[in-house]
Amino acid sequence: MVAVAARDVVRRYGDTVALDGVSLEIDAGEIYCLIGPNGAGKTTLVRCLTGTTTLDAGEVEVLGGPPATVARHRVGLLPQSFAPASRLTPRELVGYYAGLYEESRDIDTVLAEVGLDAARTTWYEDLSGGEQRRVCVAAALVNDPEVLVLDEPTTGIDPAGRRAVWRLLESLRDAGTTVLVTTHDMGEATRLADTVGLLADGDLVASGSPSTLIESYGGGNRVVVETDAAVDGAIAGFTPTETDTGLVFEGVAPTDIGAVVRGLDEAGIAFGGLRWREPDLEDVYLAVTEADRGTLEGGS
């Protein structure tokens, strides 16, 4: 069952086209991670899906109807750069949002879930950046929504806090909540997402499960060499590409690593470090956004 759907959504701000015909579907009970560069249109898409902006074209459905017609308690939102009243405590803030709904979850339970037991009576302005963000996540959860939309929920949260939020979102998903998350953290998207949507220049340029995207766009295994040296031609049968930090040899199987190292030695190329790795979502992100940028530049 589809919980959230966007069809050919267009949103312009003056001459700027923020969304240029975006279509996507989010199944009920899945975590959908929206990734993309700054200015790609992620926040605008979130606003379209939550009914907090108007569409210039296309349509959006949330839980079977336009966002404006959906009962408010069924959707939870954490907006980007959300800053609640600074001199309320987490307990007061979450309690305030709970008070706006017919029914809500227990405030202390929600605070415990985001790891704020100890800080529940500290003013928001006195919390760390990560704790503040967790209060905001708690405020989005307190109405026990069926669809939870979080715009960059883990920005500024330390690794332990981030993992706590991830576990929480996974447990919500397991309980049937549909979760839409925007993020710049590819590790987060890989860990959390059932489906990843990659937005670039207002267009959804790729979507699928992390493994499908990596398989389709991530390229092969690679050896990354930290060096200032340039290479002319192939080494051990592999032609490297130069990056800001060194050389990348694509398609290197683990059994070929020794040959590459010997080839570098024979070519007299000094290097500070060398590692072999499999492709990940970051490679997908870079490949797709750079290809998209190349298409745009080529087309202009």
Added chain:
Amino acid sequence: MTRRARVVAEAVAGWRAFRRRRTAMFFTFAFPVLLVVIFGALVTTSAGASGGLFTEPPAYYVPGYLAVVVLFTPLTRVGSSVARHRAGNRFEKLATTPLTRGEWLAAHTAVNAVVVGAASALVLALVVGLTGASVALAAMPAVAALVVVAVVVFCGIGAVLGRVAESRDGVVAASNAIAVPLVFLSETFVPPSLLPAWFRPVVSLSPLTYFSRAVRAVAVTGDPWVVDAVVLVVVAAAAFAAGAVAIPHTD
């Protein structure tokens, strides 16, 4: 959850936020007190002098001192709150909750009514104590009602300012630009007789004029005040509606 419960939740949060900003709280009460001390006690002009400011009997200025509280506090506070909510994307969040824009404004108007009510009581006591102004105690419930209606007027206008101004600084500047002329040109401190004849009709455009006239009539002169009160109520309804519509619910 009833509408009333949502308004209470918003008002409690708004009240707590205000109570904990001690500087704002201090000056909300200190500003009108300073004004009473300066113009009620330090600047003394004999009542009945041939002309100039502060030559009327002390009770004449009671509505003026109340007008200062009723005007500045809601205008600046609600305007700033709207600007702060916009800057923190709080309206974007609230747009996905059951709280309506009208309920938000009602909650913040209620908080302002409490704050302004307390400040008004303080100012009234000071004016009576320092200047010897004579006011009818029996009229106090009516004065309180007029204060609340005026608070509704300026909370509504404050919400519109918060929408129009781009920042809190902009709200404060715009509030001052509107409030300073109003406080002197609304039959508060400057009697109409001191204004040019051609300008006097303009005074009727200020909602504060009707507050001032009604308070003076009910608490000081005993003149009829219902018409002025009705005008104030009508303006309050219009300002509240305009303010509620002005509160952003989308980007």
